[in-house]
Amino acid sequence: MLELFEYVAMVSWRQVVMWMIGGLLIYLAIKKEMEPSLLLPIGFGAIMVNLPLSGAITQIENGVSEIGVLDALFSFGIETELFPLLLFIGIGAMIDFAPLLANPKLMIFGAAAQFGIFFTLCVAALLGFELKDAASIAIIGAADGPTSIFVANYFRSNYLGAIIIVAYSYMALVPIIQPPVIRFCTTKKERMIHMSYTDVEVSKATRILFPIVITIVSGLVAPKSVALVGFLMFGNLLRECGVLNSLSETAQKVLANLITLLLGLTVAARMQAELFLTGETLLILALGLFAFVFDTVGGIMIAKLYNLFAREKINPMIGAAGISAFPMSARVVHKIGQQEDHGNHLLMHAIGVNVSGQLASVIAGGLILKLFG
Amino acid sequence: MKINVPLFLHAVPIALRGWLGVILVIMIVVLIMYGLNLIFRDR
Numbered sequence: 001m002l003e004l005f006e007y008v009a010m011v012s013w014r015q016v017v018m019w020m021i022g023g024l025l026i027y028l029a030i031k032k033e034m035e036p037s038l039l040l041p042i043g044f045g046a047i048m049v050n051l052p053l054s055g056a057i058t059q060i061e062n063g064v065s066e067i068g069v070l071d072a073l074f075s076f077g078i079e080t081e082l083f084p085l086l087l088f089i090g091i092g093a094m095i096d097f098a099p100l101l102a103n104p105k106l107m108i109f110g111a112a113a114q115f116g117i118f119f120t121l122c123v124a125a126l127l128g129f130e131l132k133d134a135a136s137i138a139i140i141g142a143a144d145g146p147t148s149i150f151v152a153n154y155f156r157s158n159y160l161g162a163i164i165i166v167a168y169s170y171m172a173l174v175p176i177i178q179p180p181v182i183r184f185c186t187t188k189k190e191r192m193i194h195m196s197y198t199d200v201e202v203s204k205a206t207r208i209l210f211p212i213v214i215t216i217v218s219g220l221v222a223p224k225s226v227a228l229v230g231f232l233m234f235g236n237l238l239r240e241c242g243v244l245n246s247l248s249e250t251a252q253k254v255l256a257n258l259i260t261l262l263l264g265l266t267v268a269a270r271m272q273a274e275l276f277l278t279g280e281t282l283l284i285l286a287l288g289l290f291a292f293v294f295d296t297v298g299g300i301m302i303a304k305l306y307n308l309f310a311r312e313k314i315n316p317m318i319g320a321a322g323i324s325a326f327p328m329s330a331r332v333v334h335k336i337g338q339q340e341d342h343g344n345h346l347l348m349h350a351i352g353v354n355v356s357g358q359l360a361s362v363i364a365g366g367l368i369l370k371l372f373g
Numbered sequence: 374m375k376i377n378v379p380l381f382l383h384a385v386p387i388a389l390r391g392w393l394g395v396i397l398v399i400m401i402v403v404l405i406m407y408g409l410n411l412i413f414r415d416r
Contacts, residue, residue: 104406111399118388126381134384203413206406213405221398360395367394371387 010052014273022046034172038145038264042165045070045268057269070269073262078153083263084146085231090256092235093248097210099352102200110356113322114364115298117141120291127283133157135372137284140167141291142361144324150228151365154373161270162281166288174328181296182320182336191340193315197348207240218363224373225366232362296320321350322357330354
């Protein structure tokens with residue numbers, strides 16, 4: 001009878017801490033609805049991989065390696081970069097670039113808001129992380145889970161598990177992180193600036209050519225970004241071409257859901273206590289927050305710079321929406337605008353910048369691969 | 374945690390190139406999109 005409980009004695013305190021972290025992720029997913037489609041499978045997976053001699057991960061018994069299913073999924077889906085890329089097709093099919101195409105200059109603010117990524121990279125290097133790990137940590141600032149997974153995995157970062165947890169957690173915390181930063185960087189007068197909106201019709205040809213142009217331009221600048229940008233844009237082309245609606249719907253729903261499900265569980269393979277419970281994980285948590293804050297600051301500051309030269313002033317808060325967390329960031333900006341002045345409707349402008357942030361974060365990921373790969 | 378100033382100094386110019394690179398790529402795309410918007414405005 002006692003042999004039934006022989007593994008209980010093998011439980012370490014670190015594993016118990018990981019069960020608690022897994023439980024916390026599940027709680028946040030269910031109770032607080034924080035990125036539930038990812039945090040729930042990640043949380044459950046964290047519990048699975050932290051059971052003594054768990055069959056979910058590879059174990060070596062008597063010199064013989066028994067491959068665990070989560071490690072097999074990791075080798076197949078993440079080391080090959082297949083899962084994040086397939087997810088990008090679904091995400092590309094979900095994004096409507098029309099608000100951006102109607103006013104292309106908004107793209108500049110999305111690009112500017114990637115400042116946090118590159119600033120954090122320098123800080124992480126200063127704190128002693130190797131350049132490839134620093135780049136993997138900094139990409140948390142992209143506020144884009146698949147890009148973080150792609151880049152961290154490309155660099156074979158030792159901190160993949162922590163980076164992904166931090167990236168998805170902060171994405172869900174955008175409504176808490178951004179408002180104080182926006183208020184700190186702008187005056188009340190600036191927050192009250194109204195922006196006129198005219199509904200510009202975007203031609204179908206422009207919508208179709210956009211994903212092709214983006215892929216060619218970013219591919220010529222950073223060839224390593226072709227898969228990253230190309231899969232996102234391919235998804236968007238499925239959406240915009242008008243003749244593949246069923247494929248577009250499948251990519252948006254079935255494909256994205258299936259990959260998300262597998263991705264969450266698979267990522268947990270790198271949440272074993274000995275890999276996850278380190279001082280570096282706490283540092284990554286701090287650096288991730290740093291990246292989000294300085295993304296917001298970068299977007300606002302470039303918007304302020306634009307106002308120095310523009311005849312028609314823009315509300316600098318829309319620069320803060322230039323991160324990939326869609327549509328949370330645009331909603332945050334719109335809400336603050338409304339709090340200052342009920343008649344201030346910034347949503348459509350902020351959505352345009354937010355969409356450009358999605359695009360710019362992927363391009364930033366591609367450039368990081370080029371510069372540090 | 375070990376402060377690594379030489380690595381930081383090495384990283385700064387590369388990171389700056391990265392950020393300016395993102396802005397440059399996006400500006401090229403902006404120009405192309407303005408052009409496409411003009412060409413296909415009424416079609």
